[in-house]
Amino acid sequence: MSAPVMTRTTFTLPFSDPGCLDAREVGGKGKGLAEMTQAGLPVPPGFTVSAGAYREFLAAGDLRKRLAGLLARVDLGDAGSVERVSAELAELLAAQPLPEHLVDEISAAYRALCGHLGVPDLAVAVRSSATAEDSAADSFAGEFETWVDITGVDDVLIHVHRCYTSVFAGRVLRYALERGIDLAGVEMAVVVQKVVRARAAGVMFTLDPITGDRSRIVLESSWGLGLAVVGGEVTPDRFIVGKVGLSLREKVLGAKRVEYRDGTGAVPVEEPRLREFCLSDEEALALAALAKTVEKRHHAPQDIEFAVDEDLPDGENLLLLQCRPETVWSGRHRAPKFEQGAGLMSWITGGIRSAAAAATDAAGPETAPGHTHGEAGHDHG
Helix, strand or coil: CCCCEEEECCCCEEECHHHHHHHHHHHHHHHHHHHHHCCCCCCCCCCEECHHHHHHHHHCCCCCHHHHHHHCCCCCCCCHHHHHHHHHHHHHHHHCCCHHHHHHHHHHHHHHHHHHCCCCCEEEEEEEECCCCCCCCCCCCCCCCEEEECCCCHHHHHHHHHHHHHHHHHHHHHHHHHCCHHHHHCCEEEEEEECCEEEEEEECCCCCCCCCCCCCCEEEEEEEEEHHHHHCCCECCEEEECCCCCCEEEECCCEEEEEEECCCCCCEEEEHHHHCCCCHHHHHHHHHHHHHHHHHHHHCEEEEEEEECCCCCCCEEEEEEEECCCCCCCCCCCCCCCCCCCHHHHHHCCCCCEEHHHCCCCCHHHHCCCCCCCCCCCCCC
């Protein structure tokens, strides 16, 4: 999939732009997508709204002092205090509109993406990419927000704004306080990326996440967007590939009884597919080869989200959605953050929001019913 012809503006950068390689401005997620795009790897096209736009947003409302004052009131020993302050922070940010010049730039970048693909009101994923995210010491993976199936300029702008409010969500605030991270210093970039129409989707590690064995690549995948993994609705298929020679060493059929086709709700998987792997052996090996290439470029173990796009022909349908450094075994002093029987996808990936669910979210993402975090399939886009 070729990169869109987009004009760089002050605060929006297409993945093909060299400026999109600066993690201080586009966050770990944005940088990872740009690196893969510029390396010629198969990535759905999109652009990043830079951290500079977030700074403009805060400056427009003179918010920094007010945010710092609220943060100073948090008492980590009082769970109620964390939630109360988080709610006040979210209310403060939600009340501040995006500055008009940001509205114009983001709108123009989205329309350029739609024009490149020839799809008016293209369905996109709007994905948080914090500048503190995915650091080796303190990974924020899974703490911030992602929404899928967002269509039209107005909805894109609404969800960029919601990414900004997610910086101070209750779980993020608690996570940061427990690790001594000053959230006032965290800045939010936002990725806007074409949604993949996934026949199957999942995640792969370029080492064994249970043992730390670097001679293996481990993949987990489920039908459709994979959102059912969030609530433990499915057990994904698992593939283990030997890194040297790329040989399939093991595969285990999961229990994939439901799937999400478009992010709006689960549907049953038809009987014949219940007994089928959602990836062919050839697809699993081809994905592992891509993972090996990504690891070689970064000189370190990676975890990588992927999808198989049902709209694209074989040979062009394997897409990489995100990559980031593996943070458990790469820091030798740290113990694994999950039990041996736990699924990978439920651990490493970010929060997922469907457009339908977001539309009912009058109080903001933190208080919405059915709000979930920790899934790969969609954050698919």
